[in-house]
Amino acid sequence: MNRFICSTTSALGIIAALLLFPEITYSAEEVASALRRYKEREVSTGYYEEYEVLPRHQRPMVGVPGVQRGIFPYSPSAARVRIRTRLADSHQGIKFYKRRRCEDCHVKETKDIHTIRANLTCRQCHGGEPIASIEHYYSSMNPIRRHAAVCSKCHEGASASFASYVVHTPNPAMAATKKTFPVLFYAFWIMVGVAVGTFVVFLPHTALWGIRELFAAKEKTTSEPKQHG
Amino acid sequence: MSPNNMARIKRFTPLQRIFHVLLMAAFLAQGATGLARMYIETPWGKKLSWVFGGYESALTIHKYVGIFMVCGFLLHVLYLVAAIDWRRFPSSLFGPDSLLPHGRDIKHFFLHFGWFLGINKAPQFDRWGYWEKFDYWAVFWGMVIMGSTGLLLAYPLAASRLMPGWGLNVAFWIHRIEAILAMAHVFLIHFFIAHLRRHNFPMDRAMFEGSADLDDTRHERPSWIARLDKAGTLDSVLVPEAKVYRRVLFYLLGYTAVALGFFLLIGGLVNSPYITW
Numbered sequence: 001m002n003r004f005i006c007s008t009t010s011a012l013g014i015i016a017a018l019l020l021f022p023e024i025t026y027s028a029e030e031v032a033s034a035l036r037r038y039k040e041r042e043v044s045t046g047y048y049e050e051y052e053v054l055p056r057h058q059r060p061m062v063g064v065p066g067v068q069r070g071i072f073p074y075s076p077s078a079a080r081v082r083i084r085t086r087l088a089d090s091h092q093g094i095k096f097y098k099r100r101r102c103e104d105c106h107v108k109e110t111k112d113i114h115t116i117r118a119n120l121t122c123r124q125c126h127g128g129e130p131i132a133s134i135e136h137y138y139s140s141m142n143p144i145r146r147h148a149a150v151c152s153k154c155h156e157g158a159s160a161s162f163a164s165y166v167v168h169t170p171n172p173a174m175a176a177t178k179k180t181f182p183v184l185f186y187a188f189w190i191m192v193g194v195a196v197g198t199f200v201v202f203l204p205h206t207a208l209w210g211i212r213e214l215f216a217a218k219e220k221t222t223s224e225p226k227q228h229g
Numbered sequence: 230m231s232p233n234n235m236a237r238i239k240r241f242t243p244l245q246r247i248f249h250v251l252l253m254a255a256f257l258a259q260g261a262t263g264l265a266r267m268y269i270e271t272p273w274g275k276k277l278s279w280v281f282g283g284y285e286s287a288l289t290i291h292k293y294v295g296i297f298m299v300c301g302f303l304l305h306v307l308y309l310v311a312a313i314d315w316r317r318f319p320s321s322l323f324g325p326d327s328l329l330p331h332g333r334d335i336k337h338f339f340l341h342f343g344w345f346l347g348i349n350k351a352p353q354f355d356r357w358g359y360w361e362k363f364d365y366w367a368v369f370w371g372m373v374i375m376g377s378t379g380l381l382l383a384y385p386l387a388a389s390r391l392m393p394g395w396g397l398n399v400a401f402w403i404h405r406i407e408a409i410l411a412m413a414h415v416f417l418i419h420f421f422i423a424h425l426r427r428h429n430f431p432m433d434r435a436m437f438e439g440s441a442d443l444d445d446t447r448h449e450r451p452s453w454i455a456r457l458d459k460a461g462t463l464d465s466v467l468v469p470e471a472k473v474y475r476r477v478l479f480y481l482l483g484y485t486a487v488a489l490g491f492f493l494l495i496g497g498l499v500n501s502p503y504i505t506w
C-alpha cells in the first residue's frame with residue numbers, strides 16, 4: 001500500500017515536473033564582438049567570423065502576460081495585420097520565429113555599422129526574448145530610456161540626444177529617405193552634386209589638356225631660345 | 230632643362246614646401262586608414278588595416294592624424310594672416326600673387342579649353358593658374374568639411390551635446406563623400422597635372438624643390454615672367470638647380486605618393502561593389 005502511494009506520487013511528481021519543467025533553452029551561443037574576443041590574444045585585423053545567434057526560446061517563467069506564444073501561434077496573415085510597433089513582443093504570433101535568424105527576416109537592419117563593422121549582435125542592443133517593439137512603452141529601446149538602457153552599456157555617458165542617432169541608417173540615396181530623414185537625404189545629394197560637378201568639369205578638362213600637350217611640345221622648343229640671366 | 234646655374238625661378242618658400250609634404254603624408258595616411266576601415270569587409274581592406282595594426286588601431290591613427298591636420302590647418306590660417314600684404318591690403322588680395330579667385334581665372338579657364346580644342350592661343354597665365362587656385366581652395370574647404378565632421382565623429386558624445394545625435398548620421402555621410410571626392414581629385418586630377426602631362430612629365434618638382442625651370446615657366450606662365458622682368462626683380466628670384474641627391478629624393482617622394490595614391494584609388498574602385506555602403 002505504502003509502496004503503491006509512493007510510486008504513484010513519484011510518477012505524478014515526474015509527470016508534473018515534466019509538465020512544469022522549463023523548456024530547454026536553445027540559447028544559442030551569443031558572441032560578443034568577435035573583434036573584442038580575439039583582440040587581446042592575437043595581433044591581426046581582429047576580424048574572424050561574423051555570425052548571428054538563433055533567436056532564443058522564450059525565457060522560462062518570463063513571459064508577456066496574456067500572450068501565449070509557440071503552442072498556438074496566430075496565423076501568419078494575422079501576424080501581418082497586427083500593428084507591431086507597440087507590442088511587448090514584436091514577434092508575437094510569427095511562425096517559425098525561433099528557428100530563424102534575425103537577418104533572415106530583417107535584411108534591411110543588417111547593414112548598419114554596429115553590425116557589419118563592430119560585429120555587434122542584434123541582441124546586444126535589442127536584448128533577449130521577447131524583443132519588444134521599439135515604441136512599446138516599457139521597451140528598453142523606447143526613446144525615453146534608450147540612451148540609459150541600451151547605448152550607455154557601451155557608450156559610457158550616452159545622452160538622450162546621442163541616442164537619437166539612427167542606428168539603422170536608411171540608404172541616403174533613396175527617395176523614401178526624403179520623408180524619413182530629409183536632412184540626410186539632402187546632405188547626401190548636395191555632396192554628391194558637388195563631387196559630380198567637380199569631375200564633370202575637371203575630368204574632360206584634364207584629359208583634353210593631356211592630349212593637347214602631346215602635340216604642343218614642338219611649339220615650345222621653337223619659341224624658347226630666349227636669353228635669360 | 231639646362232643644368233646651368235640660376236636656371237630656375239623661386240616659386241615656393243621652405244615653409245610652404247614643408248606644409249605641402251606634411252599635408253601629403255597626412256592625406257595619404259588618412260586615406261589609407263579611412264579606406265582600411267571602410268573596406269574592412271573585403272580582403273583588400275583587411276590587408277590594408279593590418280598595416281595599421283588592425284581595425285581599431287587604424288581608427289586611433291586616423292583620429293590622431295586628423296587632429297594633427299586640423300592643427301596644421303589652423304597654423305596655416307595664422308600663416309595666411311601673416312602672409313597677407315597688409316600695407317596694400319585690399320588690392321593685394323586681388324593681385325596676381327594672390328591665390329584668391331579672380332574674374333580672369335574664369336576667362337583663362339575658357340581660353341585654356343579653347344586652346345585644348347585648337348580654337349585659340351593658350352592664355353597668358355600669371356603666377357597661379359586657375360587649376361592651382363582650385364586645388365588650393367578645394368583643399369582649404371575640404372579641410373574645413375573633413376575637420377569639422379571628423380571632430381564630431383571622433384567625439385560623438387560631446388558632439389551630441391552640441392547637436393542632436395542624428396547629426397552624426399549626416400556628419401558620417403558628408404565625411405565619407407567628401408573623402409571620396411578629395412581622394413579621387415588628388416589621385417586622378419592633381420597627380421595627372423603634376424606628373425603625367427607632357428609638360429611636367431615625369432614630375433613637376435616645384436613643390437619639393439621650391440623652384441621651377443625658368444624656360445618652362447616662361448613658356449607656361451608668360452605674364453608672371455613679363456611682370457618680374459618689367460619690375461626688374463626677375464634676377465633676384467632665380468636660383469640654381471638642386472643637387473642630384475636631393476632631386477633623387479624629390480622623385481622618390483613624389484613617386485611614392487603617386488604609387489600609394491593609385492593603390493588606394495584602384496583598390497577602392499575595384500572593391501567598391503563588395504562593401505556595405
